Amino acid sequence: MQQLAVSASGLVKRFGDRRAVDGVGIAVPKGLIYGVLGPNGAGKTTTLRMLLGIIEPDEGERTLLGSRFPRDRSDQVGYLPEERGLYPNMKCREAIAFMGALRGLPWATGRKRAGELLESAGLGHAADDKIRKLSKGMAQLVQLLGSVVHEPELLVLDEPFSGLDPVNQERLELLIRGQRDRGATILFSTHVMAHAERLCERISVIAGGKVRFEGTVDEARALLPLRARYTPHHDADAIGAMLPDDAVREGGSWRFTMPDGGIEALLVRLIDAGHGISGLSIERPGLHDAFVRIVGAEALADQPETIA
Template structure:
């Protein structure tokens, strides 16, 4: 795809102890997009990102990062937030950010100036000279994130960036990722939390068992499942059941069923004709979490030790 793709991977394979942790994964990350790699714990997300970054070498397949087959050749144009966080606890926050920038070729004076400005932008201006060990976990994580972008990389790779953050800092991180995309950076991040991906991803891939199971937009994923109708008749009795589709299930006064192939209008006409009336009616689209469960499978998610919400598609 040439300049249209910041990252491509074809048939990536990685084995550990004879087991294929990543088994033929293909990815295409458009330049300037926010691209999520989703999957349950142990799906192979971190290993895939590390191969793309050149931290570990694949046992098979090909990759291209910012136009280079060797990711290390463009390391100064990449920002990386690893899943395992780590900063020098005795270092001051501003200096820690400048230090991480220096590892990517940024001079210390510029790094310190940018660090102070960026910390102010995310509400940490009061902590520029605080030592890392005195910061809360969420504050320290934001400092490390700033350190990964202080050199203004073309590609930002974040491994489970929302892990361990409280809701306020998760919201800050989402806003920060969107701002980086608007600046022109390409964002590639892994997560097993669907809500973040649903809100901010331009495209995403779903990986399970080391294999890519889906690639496309959030709407593409949600569109794999039918929409649902939530209907409340004026008469709460059971007589209305005969006029409803066979898959209709009653939950209190509300009936739920899949949107019929012919649309809702013929069904509404039948209800009105039979005198059941309409006290409430809505059409509900499945969320990304439901699509994820349908694509990956309930057993695979539960095997990874993650909860599956009741009523989610299997």
């Protein structure tokens, strides 16, 4: 059986009369990149904070790196909270070394590793710049480097891509993969599906404080049927009557759900009718589509970034 870096069952957290987290269970295998996905306000941050021991659950149990007392493992954890914060007058190298020192890393070792991390992240030129001189995205990456300088067993990132431009998003993805390759377990929350689709080996989807799905990205996609895009040689309105009921015309092509028995019989009928085949592709549903199916479109009404 695969060992778990993090596990929890029946986690509940109330704020007044509201259950922000309502019976969440999670199992994060060691050495994987694991995503906790959900719209804003779903309970992701509260769940992560309970797993880390920052706040205590009202009900339920959790284990982090083998301990039922998460704070006992704090030196083995790197954490990037949703609320960013660095001392603005510190230099980048010192800021990273300082964060490592808080986890028990010797100062000289932290400064040496900080320089190496900044170089690998493409920020070596900024090692002696003060934090206040950095762009928001660069400062966010520096804080992330401070979260990994002590080489933690578990790295927990709360909405790490929020506010980053595409270049820094790519740098962050590379850094996350590098930490996984080093042997760390990565647990991060996001409501932006593109990052989760590229990075995650397993995911949980949380909405309304409850886990709605747990499994691999492919298992989430499999909740929706395959789609076909068909382009005839000779287009005509009559083609629509021959296609599945959900067929939609898009320019000179048609998109529709794959028939249960396969597409071969349909193609034969189209060819026999003289429409021919100019193009045909089978499209797998994306994680965004599966996410909408799991969570419900109404929960995403105010979530424009989810489609990123």
